[in-house]
Amino acid sequence: MENTITYKSPKIDTSKIVLSINDAGKTVESIQRKEKIGHIASTVLTYIIIGFLALLVIFPFYWMIITSLKNNTEIIQDQQTFFPSIVMWTNYVYVFNSFKFTTFLTNTVVVAFFSTLGTLITTILAAYAFARLEFKGRDAVFMIFLMTMMIPGEMMVISNYITVASFGWIGTKQTYTQAYLAMIVPFVVSVFYIYLLRQNFKQIPNELYLAAKVDGKSDWSFLWKVMVPLAAPTLISITILKFMGTWNSYVWPNLVTSNESYRLISNGLRGSAFTDSDTGRTSYGYQMAGTVLVTVPLFLLFVIFRKYIMRGVGRAGIKG
Amino acid sequence: MDNTATQKASVTAVNDFFMERPDYNEGYDEQTNTVIRLCSPKKDKKQKAYKVTGIDDVASKNNWKAWLYLAPALILVVIFLIYPLVNTIFISFLSDYSYVDGTYSGFTFNNFGMILGLTTYNGVYETNFVQYAIPNTFFIVFVTVPLSTLIALLISVALNSIKWFQKFLQTVFFLPYVTNTIAVGMVFSVLFDQSGVINYIFNIDTIWIYGSTQWVAMVPLCIYIVWSSLPFKILIFLSGLQGIDKQYYQAARVDAASRSKILWRVTVPLMSPQILYIIITSFIGAFKEYTAVVGLFNGPGTMNGEHNMYTIVYYIYENLSKQTSFAAAAAVFLFLIILVFTFVQLGVSKKRVYY
Numbered sequence: 001m002e003n004t005i006t007y008k009s010p011k012i013d014t015s016k017i018v019l020s021i022n023d024a025g026k027t028v029e030s031i032q033r034k035e036k037i038g039h040i041a042s043t044v045l046t047y048i049i050i051g052f053l054a055l056l057v058i059f060p061f062y063w064m065i066i067t068s069l070k071n072n073t074e075i076i077q078d079q080q081t082f083f084p085s086i087v088m089w090t091n092y093v094y095v096f097n098s099f100k101f102t103t104f105l106t107n108t109v110v111v112a113f114f115s116t117l118g119t120l121i122t123t124i125l126a127a128y129a130f131a132r133l134e135f136k137g138r139d140a141v142f143m144i145f146l147m148t149m150m151i152p153g154e155m156m157v158i159s160n161y162i163t164v165a166s167f168g169w170i171g172t173k174q175t176y177t178q179a180y181l182a183m184i185v186p187f188v189v190s191v192f193y194i195y196l197l198r199q200n201f202k203q204i205p206n207e208l209y210l211a212a213k214v215d216g217k218s219d220w221s222f223l224w225k226v227m228v229p230l231a232a233p234t235l236i237s238i239t240i241l242k243f244m245g246t247w248n249s250y251v252w253p254n255l256v257t258s259n260e261s262y263r264l265i266s267n268g269l270r271g272s273a274f275t276d277s278d279t280g281r282t283s284y285g286y287q288m289a290g291t292v293l294v295t296v297p298l299f300l301l302f303v304i305f306r307k308y309i310m311r312g313v314g315r316a317g318i319k320g
Numbered sequence: 321m322d323n324t325a326t327q328k329a330s331v332t333a334v335n336d337f338f339m340e341r342p343d344y345n346e347g348y349d350e351q352t353n354t355v356i357r358l359c360s361p362k363k364d365k366k367q368k369a370y371k372v373t374g375i376d377d378v379a380s381k382n383n384w385k386a387w388l389y390l391a392p393a394l395i396l397v398v399i400f401l402i403y404p405l406v407n408t409i410f411i412s413f414l415s416d417y418s419y420v421d422g423t424y425s426g427f428t429f430n431n432f433g434m435i436l437g438l439t440t441y442n443g444v445y446e447t448n449f450v451q452y453a454i455p456n457t458f459f460i461v462f463v464t465v466p467l468s469t470l471i472a473l474l475i476s477v478a479l480n481s482i483k484w485f486q487k488f489l490q491t492v493f494f495l496p497y498v499t500n501t502i503a504v505g506m507v508f509s510v511l512f513d514q515s516g517v518i519n520y521i522f523n524i525d526t527i528w529i530y531g532s533t534q535w536v537a538m539v540p541l542c543i544y545i546v547w548s549s550l551p552f553k554i555l556i557f558l559s560g561l562q563g564i565d566k567q568y569y570q571a572a573r574v575d576a577a578s579r580s581k582i583l584w585r586v587t588v589p590l591m592s593p594q595i596l597y598i599i600i601t602s603f604i605g606a607f608k609e610y611t612a613v614v615g616l617f618n619g620p621g622t623m624n625g626e627h628n629m630y631t632i633v634y635y636i637y638e639n640l641s642k643q644t645s646f647a648a649a650a651a652v653f654l655f656l657i658i659l660v661f662t663f664v665q666l667g668v669s670k671k672r673v674y675y
Contacts, residue, residue, distance in 0.1 A: 076515050123393070129387075157404075158404070158407075158640060160404050284513070291506050302498040
């Protein structure tokens, strides 16, 4: 079979073709200069955009602080001011006296301390078992642990509430100890931290373990004398994140405490009325002074432990 | 002699050693520095009678002691994580369940029908869940997740490209992470107050929070959720960006690719594992939104007695002690939604993620 190829030349109006070279008539210097200007312009633009976004991000904090220092008429007047005309330190005095800040703070610190301590103990022991010891069913148990991470915590809250109630820790005659137990015990285990620490323990070379064995050290003393000091950065991250978690916890303490004076800082903040005694309305000045008092300790923690916090939070993403 | 030949020779030598002394089942090969253990040849006759193992294998075999180490965590996980899961699913199928004494009158699907507004309980419909909780939650998910992911991606690309103040700006963008959700929610409700600064700057008189309608109130809520979810995303994206090989960008520059083309054709595909991780986790997070609503509105509605700001999780917590079975049914519903979404996203990602 024969193929016939017909070729039609496209109709091009040659009079309309303009040949050009983009860089014609330019010297190397002028091109470089142009590129440099473009680079500077884009850098400046990036800084302007990112600076603007950074201002948007910190604006709520700025507003919180200046509102906490304004008096009530200035807050609700039509002309909003970006700096308090009269600095009202008395807002803080009022909040310290009426909002039971010290009670909530004590509760939060006690709950945070014991739940962090408990979490550290269970996490270290379990991570050691998963990382170093060998026993039948280790991988199966570890898989089950990991699977529980996928289940939303809200599924657990309902039954945990019932469980804690059946322990007799919830009720109208709740004591301080019972309230603390109810707030601490369900949270002294964290599968995620076990996973995190296990990965860290796994990186510690086997030779150390064998050397310790040769020296006649038991598993127990190897864990506390070698493994724990070597994993200190991860343990610090866990401690801080756990503390921050308690500081921010709202739902569970709200559910299981019957008396306002057992509650934690977030509950106290949201539950307090901050009413102005003159007008009977909510005083934003008092309210914001309260939020400043709740936010500042976290900021201090962040300033001191920035490295550990950011690494601890970031660790979660690197695994993926 | 080359290396493998040496190894073969030495293994044969050790093998001979075992043949001579059948009561020994372990030996040490000095040349290759490995422990050699004789395995039972009965298990698989095709396999050789010896196995070369590393030194790790002789490390501890503490069977029962290991369980002691695991015990505290295991007991707590069983009581507070695994049992509740089973129990919650169980409760969601019980009728007239009372958590105080644990009584119930029978098994039913009515709880699911109830929350979905299909059936009645004592002749009354429960409309809050379908009318408010589901639409609100889905709206929050489909508005805040794409928006915050996109903004976070752009911010981290910009942060990655600058030299001065990078660390400082990174810290600034991380600040919303280290705050109390309730406290800052209260700050946002002051910002969006009718006589607040937002209305002042834009010269409007909108009622955003108290006394507002459902969809208007969604605006400050979504802005707050986006604001508070940025830091985590930026942190993850930045660590991803810093891991990208510079060669890709050099190649793109040689090809004279434009900046936006580099972003969408080079950076985003190379970041796909991080983007997928962020999208899945923030989808799950947005489905469970609750504290932001409490912080902003101090209740489930924009007015006293209203429930128009309900989210699924808010519904669960509100009904926990009043209608435990409804709350359990809502929790199971949430669990299923999250499961389906996660699997769908993992399925999509198989085609779209370039590792």
